[in-house]
Amino acid sequence: MKSLPPLKRRLYSIASSQALHKDEVHLCVSVVSRELRGRRRRGVASGFLGFDALSYGPVEASIQTSHFRLPEDPRTPVIMCGPGTGIAPFRAFLQEREARGVKGPAWLFFGEQTAEHDFLFRDEMQAWLSDGTLTRLDTAFSRDQATKIYVQDRMRENAAELWRWFADGAHVFVCGDATRMARDVDATLRQMAASEGGLTEAQAKDWIASLARQGRYKRDIY
Ligand SMILES: Cc1cc2nc3c(=O)[nH]c(=O)nc-3n(C[C@H](O)[C@H](O)[C@H](O)COP(=O)(O)OP(=O)(O)OC[C@H]3O[C@@H](n4cnc5c(N)ncnc54)[C@H](O)[C@@H]3O)c2cc1C
């Protein structure tokens, strides 16, 4: 056993706000699981959290400070894109807004495979829509129809409105899959800047870089 390096820690977004749940930290974890040489292999940490943690007792954890934070001014429009487990920090954001009574513009893009089985936190999201904590919710359930629909398709359908939100100073947050989703969402935002703002490809690239420099484009992707 000594020849094995210690397990590396795994990061999970905090999916709750202490303003609403003072002594709790909620996580939203997807158990990584795949077939390898005829055997089903689970991810070490997500498999443990999903199947064994409850019978194990206290689990050691530490906290890493995140750059993912709501803008100071509650009137600043917030655009959140969190398909799959990427929803986690946005649930925390929305709990925080609920607890503080913040009703400024907030738009959430959420995607998963099916509405019936994978609409995470559906009831909470709908309640936040009703009470104005959340202004808009656009969902993309990829496997509910023959052709896949992803969050960036919803962004494309709403490009004009989205561009107005940016003109009003919106901050955009993207969380979840790094390899495919975040890359495609980034490309969609640049396309929006071209189609709605009349920017060239190079200008759209500069626009998104300048958003990031101003702290208005933040990503927590993995
Ligand atoms: C900032 C950040 C925030 C995150 N937030 C969340 C979150 O809120 N929710 C969430 O669910 N996840 C989140 N993650 C991902 C999380 O940290 C883990 O990466 C994820 O749970 C997988 O860890 P695991 O130990 O279960 O899988 P691992 O055991 O690390 O396995 C990962 C993959 O590698 C493969 N693999 C591992 N070892 C081998 C090997 N020897 N040979 C071949 N293949 C191998 C496995 O089959 C699997 O596909 C976040 C990551 C980051 C960086």
Ligand SMILES: NC(=O)c1ccc[n+]([C@@H]2O[C@H](COP(=O)([O-])OP(=O)(O)OC[C@H]3O[C@@H](n4cnc5c(N)ncnc54)[C@H](OP(=O)(O)O)[C@@H]3O)[C@@H](O)[C@H]2O)c1
């Ligand atoms: N590399 C991979 O092949 C792979 C696969 C699964 C999970 N993961 C990893 O597992 C972890 C947890 O995943 P998760 O539960 O958060 O869900 P996820 O795998 O990110 O899926 C969430 C939703 O995003 C959709 N999606 C797939 N490709 C997309 C794209 N290019 N743009 C936008 N949306 C896209 C999925 O659709 P469809 O699934 O219907 O396409 C699904 O509806 C993440 O770390 C993720 O990176 C990786």
